[in-house]
Amino acid sequence: MGKQQMYDAIVVGSGITGGWAAKELCEKGLKTLVLERGRKLDHVGGYTTAATPPWEFPHRGRKTQEDLEQYPIQSNVYAFNEGTRHLWVKDTEHPYTSTADGPEYRWIRGYHEGGRSIMWGRQCYRWSDLDFEANMKDGHGVDWPIRYADIEPWYSYVEKFVGISGKKEGLAHLPDGEFLPPFEMNCVESHIKQAIESNYPDRMMTIGRVANLTVPHNGRGQCQRRNLCYRGCPYGAYFSSQSATLPAAEKTGNLTLKTNCAVESLVYDKENNRVSGVRFIDTETGKDEIIEAKIVFLCASTLNSTWILLNSANDRFPDGLANSSGALGKYLMDHQYRAGAAAQIEGFDDKYYFGGRPNGIYLPRFRNVTTPHPDFIRGYGYQGSASRPGPPGNTDQPGIGQDLKRSLQKPGPWSMRFIGFGEVLPYEDNYVSLNHDKLDVNGLPTLNIQCTHRENEAIMREDFKNQAAEMLETAGGKNVATYDDTDHPGFGIHEMGTARMGRDPKTSVLNKWNQAHDIPNLFVTDGSCMTSASCVNPSVTYMALTARAVDYAYSELNKLNL
Amino acid sequence: MDRRDAIKRATLLSGLALTAPFATAVLSGCQATEKRIFASLILNEDQIVTIESISRVILPSEPGSPGAEDLGLAEFVDRMVKDCLSQQEQAAFTKGLDNLSQEISDTSGSSADKAGDKALVTFLEQKEKEAYAAPASDLPFYRQLKQLLVFGYLTSEQVMTTQLDYHAIPGRYDSCIPYEGQNAYVDNNV
Known part of the structure; x- marks a missing residue:
C-alpha cells in the first residue's frame, strides 16, 4: 500500500455535490483531489448515444431479456432504455440486500464520472421554512439546524451558475430563484392551469423549474428541445458535473480527478481527532492506496457516503466513523411517487405543439401549508404534462392497410397526467447497515437497506391520487383514472438521510455546516445530510449546502481550526 | 422457384x-x-412466412410510402421476440403464430403465403373485430403481433423521415400551434 502526496482537500464522488465541492474548493485555491469510483466519462465525447436515432438501436430503444437479467433493479427506471443503459450500474456487479417483506428498496446508481448528474431529472425547487421547520413543529425527526435565511444566499449563488429556467410566482413555500426565461406550457396545460386556479384558491400551477438552459449561459449552449437529456447533452444545455462544475474546477489548475478509484474507508488520526486521508482501491489494478489531505468532503451519494463512514469504523468509533450519536445509517428517506391520475382532454383537436420540451408542469404543495389536514401531516406536489402522443406511442391502433397507415401518421388525442411527489417522514428504523458476510467484487461489505413507508405516506398517497383525479375532472377531463404503480422506497431516486444534520451531537451526525460533530475536518454534503425530506426535488439544495459548507471549511482552514 | x-x-x-x-x-x-x-434467430420458416404474409396486408407498400416488406418487419419481429421476450413469452408468441397460420388455412383453404390478399383482408378484418373488442388487459395475440409490427414500422428510418414530421434537432419548442392535419411530430426519443 502506497501513501501519496498531500492535497488540501479530497472530495469523494464526482456527481452533483462532488462537482460542486470540487469547483468551490479549487476556486478558493485549494489543491483538490476528486476520487470517482466509476469510469471516465468525457463531456460530449462520452455521450455515445446522444444523436442516435431510434432505428439505429437494435431493439429501437426497448429493453432486452439480458437487460432485465443484468439490471433487474436499474432497468425499472423511467430513463433506462437502449440509449441510456450504459449509464446505470449493472446490479449483478453491485449487489445489496433489501427489505425482506414488502417492496424491495430500489437503489438507483450511476458509477461513472459525473454520477447521476448525467441522468438526473433536472427539477430544481428551493425549500422553504415550511420544510426547515417541519420536524420541529410536528416532532418527527430532529430540528434542522438551519432555516431558509441561512441557505437563501447560497441558493442564489448556485442557481446563477447552474442556469435554471423557471417563472417567478411569489410563493412563500416555494421561493422564487435566479431564473432564466421559463419554458412554456402548451395549450392544454394552460387550460388546466386556468381551470385549477379559478376553482381552487389554495392551488396554482407553474412551469417546471429545471436546470435546462433556455438561453446560452456561462459559455454553455441553449437547449435544442431534443428532450434526450438522459443520454448526455452535447450542447451542455443542462447542468451536469461534466458540463459545468468540473470544467470550472479544472480551469483553476487545482483539480486532480482520478477515476476507477473506489473508496474503501477514511483514515482516522486518533491523536489529533482528524481524518488524515482516504483509503481506496484502484479498481483497474486492484491496488490499495491511501492519499492524505487536510479536509475531506464526502459526496459519494447518500448511501455510499454512509457506507464509507460505516466501513471506517475503528476502536474510537466502533459503530461507524463520526457516529458517536448512533444516528449514522438511520432515518433513511425518499420521495414516494408513481401514483396520480390521468385524463383525456377534449376540445383542443385543433391545437398542437412542436419540439421536445425537456420538462413538464409543477403544481406546488397545498396540503398542510396554511390549514392542517385532518388525516396526514406534511404534503406533496405534482409534476405532469399534457401531450398528444403520436407515434410511436400509439402502436395499439385498430385497422389495416392504407387506413391504418394514414392513422399512424397523425397525433392522438390530448391527455394530461399528474404525478404526485410526496414527503416521507424520517423513521429511525428505516436504516442501512453493512453485510460483513456478503462481500462485493472488491471484497468489501455490501449494503443492507431496510426501508418501508408507513401510514402517513399511505394516507397521503391516496389523497394525491384522488386530488389529481378531482382536479382533472374539474378541468373537464374525460376518462379520468387514478393510477398507482407500486411504491418502492428508493425509486424516487431522492434517497436522503442516514447522516443527518442537527443541532445536538447526541442525535445527529453533522452540524449546521455539514461538518461532522465528532471530527472537524470531515464534511458530508450529499443527500445523506438531510434531516427531513420535503416534497420537492432535493438536488439544488445539496448544491447550495455544498457551496456553503466549502465556504465555511475554507474560513476554518484559514483560522487553523481544522 | x-x-x-x-x-x-x-x-x-x-x-x-x-x-x-x-x-x-x-x-x-x-x-x-x-x-x-x-x-432467423428464433422463428421458423412457416412462422416468418405467416408474418410476412399478413404484415404485407396490414402495412402495405404504396408508391412513396414503404410497407412491411420494404422495412423488413418480419426480421424485426424475429429479433424482438428472440431478445426481448422471456422464454415463456416466446413460447406463447410462437404458439400464437402457429394458431394464426392454422386459422388462415382453415378459413381461406390455403396457407398464409398462398391465400392471396383478398382472402387475407377478409380474414384480418374479422380478426380486427374480435381483437379490438377484447379488453386491453387480456391482449389477444393478433393485437400483440400487430403492435410489434406497428412499432417496427413507426421507428424505421424510412417511415420516420418520410411519413412523419421527424426532427433530430428541433431547436425550438412551439407550445401552442394550430393543428391542421399535419403529420405527427417525432424526434430521436425512444
Whole structure:
C-alpha cells in the first residue's frame, strides 16, 4: 500500500455535490483531489448515444431479456432504455440486500464520472421554512439546524451558475430563484392551469423549474428541445458535473480527478481527532492506496457516503466513523411517487405543439401549508404534462392497410397526467447497515437497506391520487383514472438521510455546516445530510449546502481550526 | 422457384444457418431481388412466412410510402421476440403464430403465403373485430403481433423521415400551434 502526496482537500464522488465541492474548493485555491469510483466519462465525447436515432438501436430503444437479467433493479427506471443503459450500474456487479417483506428498496446508481448528474431529472425547487421547520413543529425527526435565511444566499449563488429556467410566482413555500426565461406550457396545460386556479384558491400551477438552459449561459449552449437529456447533452444545455462544475474546477489548475478509484474507508488520526486521508482501491489494478489531505468532503451519494463512514469504523468509533450519536445509517428517506391520475382532454383537436420540451408542469404543495389536514401531516406536489402522443406511442391502433397507415401518421388525442411527489417522514428504523458476510467484487461489505413507508405516506398517497383525479375532472377531463404503480422506497431516486444534520451531537451526525460533530475536518454534503425530506426535488439544495459548507471549511482552514 | 423453396434450398445447400449474402445470391439467381431474406434467430420458416404474409396486408407498400416488406418487419419481429421476450413469452408468441397460420388455412383453404390478399383482408378484418373488442388487459395475440409490427414500422428510418414530421434537432419548442392535419411530430426519443 502506497501513501501519496498531500492535497488540501479530497472530495469523494464526482456527481452533483462532488462537482460542486470540487469547483468551490479549487476556486478558493485549494489543491483538490476528486476520487470517482466509476469510469471516465468525457463531456460530449462520452455521450455515445446522444444523436442516435431510434432505428439505429437494435431493439429501437426497448429493453432486452439480458437487460432485465443484468439490471433487474436499474432497468425499472423511467430513463433506462437502449440509449441510456450504459449509464446505470449493472446490479449483478453491485449487489445489496433489501427489505425482506414488502417492496424491495430500489437503489438507483450511476458509477461513472459525473454520477447521476448525467441522468438526473433536472427539477430544481428551493425549500422553504415550511420544510426547515417541519420536524420541529410536528416532532418527527430532529430540528434542522438551519432555516431558509441561512441557505437563501447560497441558493442564489448556485442557481446563477447552474442556469435554471423557471417563472417567478411569489410563493412563500416555494421561493422564487435566479431564473432564466421559463419554458412554456402548451395549450392544454394552460387550460388546466386556468381551470385549477379559478376553482381552487389554495392551488396554482407553474412551469417546471429545471436546470435546462433556455438561453446560452456561462459559455454553455441553449437547449435544442431534443428532450434526450438522459443520454448526455452535447450542447451542455443542462447542468451536469461534466458540463459545468468540473470544467470550472479544472480551469483553476487545482483539480486532480482520478477515476476507477473506489473508496474503501477514511483514515482516522486518533491523536489529533482528524481524518488524515482516504483509503481506496484502484479498481483497474486492484491496488490499495491511501492519499492524505487536510479536509475531506464526502459526496459519494447518500448511501455510499454512509457506507464509507460505516466501513471506517475503528476502536474510537466502533459503530461507524463520526457516529458517536448512533444516528449514522438511520432515518433513511425518499420521495414516494408513481401514483396520480390521468385524463383525456377534449376540445383542443385543433391545437398542437412542436419540439421536445425537456420538462413538464409543477403544481406546488397545498396540503398542510396554511390549514392542517385532518388525516396526514406534511404534503406533496405534482409534476405532469399534457401531450398528444403520436407515434410511436400509439402502436395499439385498430385497422389495416392504407387506413391504418394514414392513422399512424397523425397525433392522438390530448391527455394530461399528474404525478404526485410526496414527503416521507424520517423513521429511525428505516436504516442501512453493512453485510460483513456478503462481500462485493472488491471484497468489501455490501449494503443492507431496510426501508418501508408507513401510514402517513399511505394516507397521503391516496389523497394525491384522488386530488389529481378531482382536479382533472374539474378541468373537464374525460376518462379520468387514478393510477398507482407500486411504491418502492428508493425509486424516487431522492434517497436522503442516514447522516443527518442537527443541532445536538447526541442525535445527529453533522452540524449546521455539514461538518461532522465528532471530527472537524470531515464534511458530508450529499443527500445523506438531510434531516427531513420535503416534497420537492432535493438536488439544488445539496448544491447550495455544498457551496456553503466549502465556504465555511475554507474560513476554518484559514483560522487553523481544522 | 418461390421464396419458400429458395430458403429451404439455401438452407440445405449451406447445411448451416442461412447467411444473408448467400441467401441474396441465391435469390438474385431466381429474380427475387426485391425479397429480403435473413437468418432467423428464433422463428421458423412457416412462422416468418405467416408474418410476412399478413404484415404485407396490414402495412402495405404504396408508391412513396414503404410497407412491411420494404422495412423488413418480419426480421424485426424475429429479433424482438428472440431478445426481448422471456422464454415463456416466446413460447406463447410462437404458439400464437402457429394458431394464426392454422386459422388462415382453415378459413381461406390455403396457407398464409398462398391465400392471396383478398382472402387475407377478409380474414384480418374479422380478426380486427374480435381483437379490438377484447379488453386491453387480456391482449389477444393478433393485437400483440400487430403492435410489434406497428412499432417496427413507426421507428424505421424510412417511415420516420418520410411519413412523419421527424426532427433530430428541433431547436425550438412551439407550445401552442394550430393543428391542421399535419403529420405527427417525432424526434430521436425512444
